Amino acid sequence: MPVKGIKTVTAARNGVGAFILQCKRLDFHYCNYGGSSRGMLAFLTQTLPNFARENPQIEIRVSPRHSKHPIIKGHYINGREKSICVRNLEPSDILSKAMILKDASGEKLKQQKKPVASLNESVRGIWSPYHGDLRGV
């Protein structure tokens, strides 16, 4: 057999074709009695229905957590989760926290040193000392 094939798997490029939102579930926990949950209760009744309508790709769960501060917990496709405590916050602030969780990729935050990260080869190739501006042998 002159040439054989090497079996590999294609690599995902989220957003090149379709974009899959990485946040798959948001859990809203509140307490019915605690004072720190007052803003959260207002958020759940007023803002959350609209938020859920705008983001149908996120599964939303609301559940009470007795005598604890209210939190929002995001579950991501890569299996990680992130949670933000929203005690004593106003509904508008809670919405911004929910947006942070919605937009996150689920990865740990790290410094991006290169402006572009790409799987594609550079148009000009990898520099090699044996090519380009050569004189004859």
Add this chain to the structure above:
Amino acid sequence: MATSMAASKRPFLTLPFLLPSWSDSITLGSRRYQSSYRRTKQRLRVKPDASFGSSNQGHDQIIYNPPSSAPSVYHTPSKFLPSNDVRRSMRTEDTATVNATSEINELPNVYRSDPERKYHLTPADVEEIRKLRLSDPMTWSRHKLAKRFECSPLFIALVCEASPEKKQIQRQVLEAVQSQWGPKRRMAREDRKLRREAWGRDE
């Protein structure tokens, strides 16, 4: 040869940090330390190559400045393009300038001399090769036969095969030799084999 390769388009004097250190040492007392980031960058800001300059020809032109990198395999050589492909006609002038005929013929061959193909063996010769190899396989090895009939050992292998006894003996000899190898040599041989397999995958 190496010096001729290193000669670049850019004149040396525009890049003073490339000069040897003695030129610095003369003025060391009178000058500030040079290696701040900004200064280095400033010195790297050289004039662009002449090919990028504005042309006086008055018409649009394409600047051909090939990258210093190995050519991409996705760039099909012009010879491999089918006859009805548009790219074939677009590249004709390009190849005329780049691949000058004389230059390619001047390049040295990988092998010192091309093996001369004589095609001088007759069926009778082939019969004799087979007979010799069968009659006394220990004397008439591939290389000896090749020397006698002035052909390549590969041709001998194409024409006839060694007898099973000879193969068995040869295998035993090889095993005896390999049993003398220590771990280092054995590992080196295995690595060489793996490296050779990696060529085929272009790694």
Add this chain to the structure above:
Amino acid sequence: MKRVQLQRWSSTVLSPRARTVSRLHQHLYGAGSRCQSTASPLQVDSNAQSNLGDASFEDVELMKHVRSAHKRKGNLKYPSPPVDAAINSAKLAALHARLYLPSRLPPQTLARALVDASADPNADFNNESLATLGHDLLTYYTTEHLLCTYPRLPLTVIFAAMYAYAGPKTLAAMAREWGVEHASLPGGEVDPGLLQFRRVEPGTDIDATPNARTPRPYAAQKAWRMTVTSKIFYDDEFGDAFKGPATSGEGVTAELASATFVRAVMGAIYLHAGRPAAKRFFEQHFLSRHLNISELFNFSQPARDLARLCARENFEPPVARIISETGRKSRHPVFVVGIFSGQDKLGEGAGASLIEARERAALSALKGWYLYSPLNVRVPSSMEEEGAASWKPVYVDLGEVIV
């Protein structure tokens, strides 16, 4: 092509459900009369439900909870979630929205695509038929893309590229990237947004199952040579032997179940939203993935192949020439060798020895030949679009080099 049939097709996916639900009920209840004295959950359940109907509780809220709890318990008798559960599943709706599935694709069909044949052997409730259709579509679209874009690829590389685009490993990775979760055990009470399949028993050797389905004659003769051409006839689209069908009661691996789900989604889109939507889905989710085809080649003797190729195409025989070199007498020499045919350079490569550089150069020349891609590639299925320009025949190559 008639587009009228679409609605009818899509209705066939859903309607047998309703019919078979009643059939299933009859079957189960009919059997139930025999085991009346035993503590069958089915019988207890129906009794409890009838009792509930008679009893009158004052607290309406409480009654609602009790009813739903009983209903969930009633679902236990089904091997997979009932049809009406799909509408109330938040997970399923989120998955539907996450994949931007067309609104014509109802959540019930998506729920059906999530039920593997190992979870529910009833062909009217599992995703086997959808997956068969989806698999055919996927392989068709992938094949036509590969053959039209790279008409000279050798068959083994086409197999490898097919596997990379539409193989089970890739599909399983895609299902993971879509955020599909697996149910621990399939059952009627499970959320329909979870992928349901029966897992393989731990410790089972997956490759040990006898290959009963392959049409290849003398398949038991392992030592016999298998030609590449015979793989077209006897093997699947990835050049592997057909796997035996999963018998009922046997589990499947998570990879295989995920792959079946992705195929079933493709089939479901085709049935409900039509061919353009299926094509768009394929382009957005499958073709947009990254694959460097030049890394799929594994040559054994590139220099010999190139010589054969040049002889076949009536080019001058290839000659290897040194373009540049450094450190010939040192410990780390580097040679850059170019392969020339007449006055044209076919390829070049660098290596630590002249032989290596020559092999690499021949390899790059061969890749240059095989990876030829015509300009303005069109695939046959583009003719199905509205107002498509007239078809021009695509470039067809002689085939790979045979040594």
